[in-house]
Amino acid sequence: MAFEDPDLALVRALQAGEDRALEALMDRHKEALFRFVLRHISNEADAIELTQEAFVRAYFNIGKFQPRAKFATWLYLIALNLCRDHSRSQFHRYSSRTISTDNPAEEKDAQRQLLSNQQGPDKTTEERERLRALNKAISELPEELKTPLILTALEGFSHADTGQVLGISPKAVETKVYRARQLLLERMSRMGF
Numbered sequence: 001m002a003f004e005d006p007d008l009a010l011v012r013a014l015q016a017g018e019d020r021a022l023e024a025l026m027d028r029h030k031e032a033l034f035r036f037v038l039r040h041i042s043n044e045a046d047a048i049e050l051t052q053e054a055f056v057r058a059y060f061n062i063g064k065f066q067p068r069a070k071f072a073t074w075l076y077l078i079a080l081n082l083c084r085d086h087s088r089s090q091f092h093r094y095s096s097r098t099i100s101t102d103n104p105a106e107e108k109d110a111q112r113q114l115l116s117n118q119q120g121p122d123k124t125t126e127e128r129e130r131l132r133a134l135n136k137a138i139s140e141l142p143e144e145l146k147t148p149l150i151l152t153a154l155e156g157f158s159h160a161d162t163g164q165v166l167g168i169s170p171k172a173v174e175t176k177v178y179r180a181r182q183l184l185l186e187r188m189s190r191m192g193f
Helices: 008-015 020-041 044-060 071-095 103-118 125-139 143-154 159-166 170-190
Strands: none
Touching: 008 020, 008 071, 020 044, 020 071, 020 125, 020 143, 044 071, 071 143, 071 159, 125 143, 125 170, 143 159, 143 170, 159 170
């Protein structure tokens, strides 16, 4: 093995039936995993639920985990699949409901309020606008570019680990991240940033 997994001892303990190991794994990964999920689905309540579900699925499937990849890579793959399922189900719900002309504005106002509540009072208006624009631009990226960008640039995964999560080569990850950054630069420039 060319990598060392800092979670392997806890994974082995969990596989041996020591449930406390799950708490330690959750403490290590819950904040970063929550941020990852939130960047995919943009709804805090759903992100909390999906983050918890990722740990539940990891717990019940821990016997299937093989140390060919890091535990974190496996956990993020579980979370990514949950995000994809959630997005498909949200799309189905959205496409099957009657659309009100007022509703999209209300939803955007709620999202703006959530974003503004997350910002500290010391941030300037311009910085908040730039951050909102960047988050919006990231959320609008095609899924095939957004996930590699989030994993590498925002979550600190290596190209190799990201490739394992996505089932692609590290070089393909590098290419997708490059394309995502180029699209972001174009979109941010068009928005005046």
